[in-house]
Amino acid sequence: MIEQVWAELGGDPAAPSRLTTTGPDRTLGSRFPVTAFGTAAIGAALLAASDRPVAIDTRQAAVVLRSERHLRKVGVTPGSLFDPLSAFHRTADGWIRLHANYPWHAEAARRVLGLTADAGLDEVRAAIGTWEKVPLETALHEAGGVAAATRTEAEWAESDAGAAAGALPLVERRVVGEAAPRPSGRLRVLDLTRVIAGPVATRTLAAHGADVLRIDPPHRPEIEVQAWETLPGKRSAVAELPLEDLVAGADVLVTGYRPGSLDRFGLTPEDLAERHPGLVVLTLSAWGHTGPWARRRGFDSLVQSACGIALVEGDPGALPAQVLDHATGYLGAAGALLAVAAQRRSGGTHHVRLALAGTAAHLQRLPRTDPDAVDVDPAPWLESLGPFTIASPPGTVDGRRLHWPSEPDYGGATPTWLP
Structure with a gap:
């Protein structure tokens, strides 16, 4: 190799x-x-x-x-x-991976989910469960958060973002x-x-x-x-x-x-x-x-x-x-x-x-x-x-x-x- x-x-x-x-x-x-x-x-x-x-x-x-x-x-x-919070979370239609190691990313996630700054893991999971994964992914990105919906390889390849990634050297x-x-x-x-x-x-x-x-x-x-x-x-x-x-x-x-x-x-x-x-x-x-x-x-x-x-x-x-x-x-x-x-x-x-x-x-x-x-x-x-x-x-x-x-x-x- x-x-x-x-x-x-x-x-x-x-x-x-x-x-x-x-x-x-x-x-x-x-x-x-x-x-x-x-x-x-x-x-x-x-x-x-x-x-x-x-x-x-x-x-x-x-x-x-x-x-x-x-x-x-x-x-x-x-x-x-x-x-x-940096884990896979179940959404209404699948899974999303959240990244919240930095406090400003965790704050953005709780804000999008309508939670207080001290909301714990169970509250975050419950709130995520009411969202569909792609709309939540988009909302978190627009709010300064970091997350990615969990896709199959075929779903990724068929998306515009996946096609661009697949063309990268x-x-x-x-x-x-x-x-x-x-x-x-x-x-x-x-x-x-x-x-x-x-x-x-x-x-x-x-x-x-x-x-x-x-x-x-x-x-x-x-x-x-x-x-x-x-x-x-x-x-x-x-x-x-x-x-x-x-x-x-x-x-x-x-x-x-x-x-x-x-x-x-x-x-x-x-x-x-x-x-x-x-x-x-x-x-x-x-x-x-x-x-x-x-x-x-x-x-x-x-x-x-x-x-x-x-x-x-x-x-x-x-x-x-x-x-x-x-x-x-x-x-x-x-x-x-x-x-x-x-x-x-x-x-x-x-x-x-x-x-x-x-x-x-x-x-x-x-x-x-x-x-x-x-x-x-x-x-x-x-x-x-x-x-x-x-x-x-x-x-x-x-x-x-x-x-x-x-x-x-x-x-x-x-x-x-x-x-």
Whole structure:
């Protein structure tokens, strides 16, 4: 599968010969080939990060593709990242998946349902049960909430949003402006992402030596547990946009916001190409940049619900890992690194674009598998970082395992580049 994924990235066809994959065929039980696909995405990032022999074990892949499950602080699990409202709920005509981990999304959901701010899970479920799923999905979106009706694969494919998602490439790389080649050196990566694909991409770049500076806006603080899990190896600061001086000093800018939401800050790839020629821009979204859902909020669990994966995996159910997020993150890191290499060879301002819905479409086109899988002991694939126990970066380079260069520290950095 690595050859297919690598070809989608536009990499050197000879490079996959440097990758060794070991371990059982299935370490994540699913009717979709999530072990093979997730392992290939990780392998692609390893190939793009080094010109040396690299390797990945499918047992480590199973751990890192659900790394959030293995986080510990002073030996204690911090609990689930998911709010109790973030679940499948029965509607009058089926199911809807709600996402309410952030308080402003939970507030929007209760407001649409006509509930008070302190309404509990039972009240939310009862209110949802009076709605049909698609009208509720639309109402929540229009109110700033986040949800996706649960559809079959055929229903999704027949919809305008599903048709747009199905036409998305797994990875898109394009040149959006002329620029001279930039000199080689340690990469500076400006990280404007959260949940989970973007942070996976940028922490992968950090594991391979980049100076990654993540910025969070003061009015939208990150969930503490999520920050711990997504920040190893990075520096983190809280600051307002725009950040022109930081963009000017960056080699790579990574954004994980809805298409169009950062346009007012002059952060479109085309605008950036004019002001900062030679920059590599990596954009990640839920639904892609085309079609009627392009500007909708979305998360991995919601894409699974909308595109039919949930009804293949259960009644409804979910993939054994948030593999749309994680695989998109590793593919995004690989695409960014390949774009940097191309920029340093021949110049240009490069844009790399991925979407969870495009990743889902690719996964759904692959042959289905037996859902049985071997159990994996996570212990060999974890490491200690200060008070935290966190999944190690995946893979080996020249036979040496990767490790995080620093522990997570949310908001503790000054928003400047290292000298």
